[in-house]
Amino acid sequence: MSILLRRIAFSLALLTVVTSTGCSFFTNQDKAYAALQRDGYEQIEIIGYAPFACSEDDFYRTKFRAKKSGYIVEGVVCQGLWKGSTIRTF
Numbered sequence: 001m002s003i004l005l006r007r008i009a010f011s012l013a014l015l016t017v018v019t020s021t022g023c024s025f026f027t028n029q030d031k032a033y034a035a036l037q038r039d040g041y042e043q044i045e046i047i048g049y050a051p052f053a054c055s056e057d058d059f060y061r062t063k064f065r066a067k068k069s070g071y072i073v074e075g076v077v078c079q080g081l082w083k084g085s086t087i088r089t090f
Contacts, residue, residue: 002084022050024049026049026051026059026060026061026065027046027048027049027060027061027062027063028060028062028079029046029062031060031077031079032046032051032060032062032064032077032079032085033041033046033080035077035084035085035087036064036066036077036087039068039087040068040069041064041066041067042065042066042067042068043066043067043068044065044066045060045064045065046062046063046064047064047065047074048062048063049061049062049063049080050062050063050076053076053078053088054076054077054078054086054088057080057083058078058080058086059079059080059081060077060078060079060080061077061078062076062077062079063076063083064076064077073082073089073090074089074090075087075088075090076088076090
């Protein structure tokens with residue numbers, strides 16, 4: 001097998017492992033939950049990882065479903081390593 005094919009096979013295997021684990025490395029459930037509570041969200045459910053929902057400067061991208069002002073909303077809590085949290089709703 002050529003070096004190029006080995007690299008492609010390795011990349012596909014790595015991608016499969018990362019996506020099958022739910023990318024929990026890139027979520028911060030505790031801080032996302034705390035940020036949502038501070039902003040008045042209730043019945044918070046952390047769903048998982050939202051890869052394309054945040055800025056490139058954000059490291060953590062935690063997807064959620066919660067209730068606010070009587071409405072059920074979905075969104076993502078974006079967090080950088082050295083900055084606060086941003087809540088984006090869909």
